Amino acid sequence: MxxxxxxxxxxxxxxxxxxxxxxxxxxxxxxxxxxxxxxxxxxxxxxxxxxxxxxxxxxxxxxxxxxxxxxxxxxxxxxxxxxxxxxxxxxxxxxxxxxxxxxxxxxxxxxxxxxxxxxxxxxxxxxxxxxxxxxxxxxxxxxxxxxxxxxxxxxxxxxxxxxxxxxxxxxxxxxxxxxxxxxxxxxxxxxxxxxxxxxxxxxxxxxxxxxxxxxxxxxxxxxxxxxxxxxxxxxxxxxxxxxxxxxxxxxxxxxxxxxxxxxxxxxxxxxxxxxxxxxxxxxxxxxxxxxSVPYPISWADEERDLTAWLGNEMQQEAFDKLYALLPKMEKCDDPTLNDDWIYLQTSDHFYYMCTKYFSDGAVHAYFNPYESPYQAFINYMNILSDFSLRLNAAVPENSEEESISHLTHILKEKEEMIAKLEARVNKLRTKKKKKQ
The missing domain is CATH 3.20.110.20 (7-stranded beta/alpha barrel)
Known part of the structure; x- marks a missing residue:
């Protein structure tokens, strides 16, 4: 059977x-x-x-x-x-x-x-x-x-x-x-x-x-x-x-x-x-x-290894810099940062950076939003840079980061206050126009 x-x-x-x-x-x-x-x-x-x-x-x-x-x-x-x-x-x-x-x-x-x-x-x-x-x-x-x-x-x-x-x-x-x-x-x-x-x-x-x-x-x-x-x-x-x-x-x-x-x-x-x-x-x-599988295998490409995600220097750099943030993420309780952290880890982002264009190229092009692996890398690293700044502000580890975090908090409060005042002004203007 x-x-x-x-x-x-x-x-x-x-x-x-x-x-x-x-x-x-x-x-x-x-x-x-x-x-x-x-x-x-x-x-x-x-x-x-x-x-x-x-x-x-x-x-x-x-x-x-x-x-x-x-x-x-x-x-x-x-x-x-x-x-x-x-x-x-x-x-x-x-x-x-x-x-x-x-x-x-x-x-x-x-x-x-x-x-x-x-x-x-x-x-x-x-x-x-x-x-x-x-x-x-x-x-x-x-x-x-x-x-x-x-x-x-x-x-x-x-x-x-x-x-x-x-x-x-x-x-x-x-x-x-x-x-x-x-x-x-x-x-x-x-x-x-x-x-x-x-x-x-x-x-x-x-x-x-x-x-x-x-x-x-x-x-x-x-x-x-x-x-x-x-x-x-x-x-x-x-x-x-x-x-x-x-x-x-x-x-x-x-x-x-x-x-x-x-x-x-x-x-x-x-x-x-x-x-x-x-x-x-x-x-x-x-x-x-x-x-016996002493080294990791996967479903992907002819080699059935990890090179689709970690086969070039761009992928390895992005991967290492992402997980270098893990110690800080363990101390982070900000729900938005935690959501972004989860979505940053999705394997597709590294797959888009793949430079294997020969027998496996068509597979790597499926629903790929980028024109080239280099564009995928730059886009990801820009996002990771912004995410790192936000994480440093949320979980400061030294006096410099604490100062940045404090200033960021003050700026955020001021921006929120300005937004409220602008909304109030617009509301008053609307009322004035109606009276006229």
């Missing part, structure tokens, strides 16, 4: 507006509200809502035999609440079926696991709390940002109480081994590890609509036959992909929705197939061995 584990990633970042050098110290609002709202609504209409509708229909039709899992980033859920609450409602309908599992991740889809255990744990708890509030589930399986994983990270996640973790079935890690089995962490074997079958996943996520692909068109019948042809002893086939695959990366016109609707029906006709959530895979299968 082979079980299919379907997992979808749902994430949209808060994109920053063009923030210039002369804005530093003068304007503390960083977000491109128009782009964030318009992009989110477009993706919801083309992808999330119609796909959720199909999945709900499949769950009801197959009476407990069809199951899926989602990882929804906290920043995506926040945008749903702001711009598209009907998407939250559609996910809640899926959750109510009992056939959908919601996974844990960092709230802001960050790379913090590479930097600080305490901040990592805080962000994961933030995310768990939102999942509990919105979907009444307590996640037991963890999916790190961009499927980033190493032995040390897996051990850290296990100590936090999760029973399984998802990652990429990278060739250089697996060697002769197959991704179609359950593995465990090499440091702490209590943590089960599910490995993505990236060939079969990418056939849907990246190649489905490519008419130059030798296997086009891909039908549910053909794909089912491929799964039947996998080694007889295979136990689990992990198909992990971005949710935007349906309707956004692969447009409706490619037939992707028809494929999604037809695939479970074809697979469930076969006696040797079932669907399972990640937690069910972890509960029902035994690991065949540990998997």
């Amino acid at each position: 082979k079980t299919i584990c379907l997992y979808f990633q749902v994430h949209q970042p808060f994109r920053f507006r063009r923030y210039r050098f002369f804005d530093i110290g003068n304007d503390h609002y960083y977000y491109d509200d128009y782009s964030n709202e318009s992009i989110l609504k477009k993706v919801c209409e083309k992808s999330y809502l119609p796909t959720n509708e199909i999945l709900l229909k499949l769950i009801h039709e197959n009476k407990g035999k069809f199951k899926v899992a989602f990882s929804l980033s906290g920043v995506a859920m926040k945008q749903f609440q702001l711009y598209a609450p009907e998407v939250i409602e559609s996910f809640q309908k899926l959750a109510a079926t009992g056939q959908v599992e919601f996974l844990a991740e960092t709230y802001c889809h960050s790379l913090v696991a590479l930097k600080d255990k305490k901040e990592f744990a805080r962000q994961v708890k933030m995310h768990d709390d939102v999942i509990k509030e919105l979907f009444n589930q307590q996640p037991s399986v963890f999916r790190n940002t961009e499927l980033i994983y190493s032995d040390e990270m897996g051990s850290m996640v296990s100590k936090m109480g999760y029973k399984a973790m998802l990652t990429e079935g990278a060739k250089h890690v697996l060697g002769w081994k197959s991704p179609n089995y359950l593995y465990c962490n090499s440091i702490n074997p209590k943590l089960k590890v599910l490995l993505k079958n990236f060939v079969l996943s990418d056939d849907i996520a990246f190649r489905f609509g490519n008419r130059d692909w030798s296997e086009w068109p891909l039908t549910p019948q053909k794909y089912t036959q491929w799964l039947k042809n996998i080694e007889p002893n295979a136990e689990v086939i992990n198909l992990f992909m971005d949710y935007e695959t349906f309707g956004e990366h692969q447009w409706k016109e490619t037939g992707i929705f028809d494929f999604l609707e037809g695939l479970p029906k074809e697979l469930l006709k076969e006696p040797g197939f079932s669907f399972s959530t990640p937690s069910e895979v972890a509960d029902h299968l035994q690991p065949v061995s540990s998997i």
Whole structure:
């Protein structure tokens, strides 16, 4: 018996507006509200809502035999609440079926696991709390940002109480081994590890609509036959992909929705197939061995490493300067600063700075608001500079910073007083005009 584990990633970042050098110290609002709202609504209409509708229909039709899992980033859920609450409602309908599992991740889809255990744990708890509030589930399986994983990270996640973790079935890690089995962490074997079958996943996520692909068109019948042809002893086939695959990366016109609707029906006709959530895979299968990942891997690009986010000097400088602020942030109780801190950590900002333009260039261009990686870097560093000034004012550490903080407070009070007086003057002028 082979079980299919379907997992979808749902994430949209808060994109920053063009923030210039002369804005530093003068304007503390960083977000491109128009782009964030318009992009989110477009993706919801083309992808999330119609796909959720199909999945709900499949769950009801197959009476407990069809199951899926989602990882929804906290920043995506926040945008749903702001711009598209009907998407939250559609996910809640899926959750109510009992056939959908919601996974844990960092709230802001960050790379913090590479930097600080305490901040990592805080962000994961933030995310768990939102999942509990919105979907009444307590996640037991963890999916790190961009499927980033190493032995040390897996051990850290296990100590936090999760029973399984998802990652990429990278060739250089697996060697002769197959991704179609359950593995465990090499440091702490209590943590089960599910490995993505990236060939079969990418056939849907990246190649489905490519008419130059030798296997086009891909039908549910053909794909089912491929799964039947996998080694007889295979136990689990992990198909992990971005949710935007349906309707956004692969447009409706490619037939992707028809494929999604037809695939479970074809697979469930076969006696040797079932669907399972990640937690069910972890509960029902035994690991065949540990998997050794001494250095972090991810889903991205040919290398399956971290170079998409930290592969050049710009990315590394931005990353290091961001987390150099962590000691001060731990003392900060300003809610606006804390929100900005969370959104500054989203991995997309570093992804936009990537200079890998060859085989992977098209992937890095997706919804990228910048004309070049250098523009992305300059914009981010301008925002980070302003954020640092605000943080220094809120959490001064020496007499100079205390003086700056005091003066900033005085200026803010004066600006507020001027604004009140101007409003009062305008009100009096309006009254005078009415009397005349």
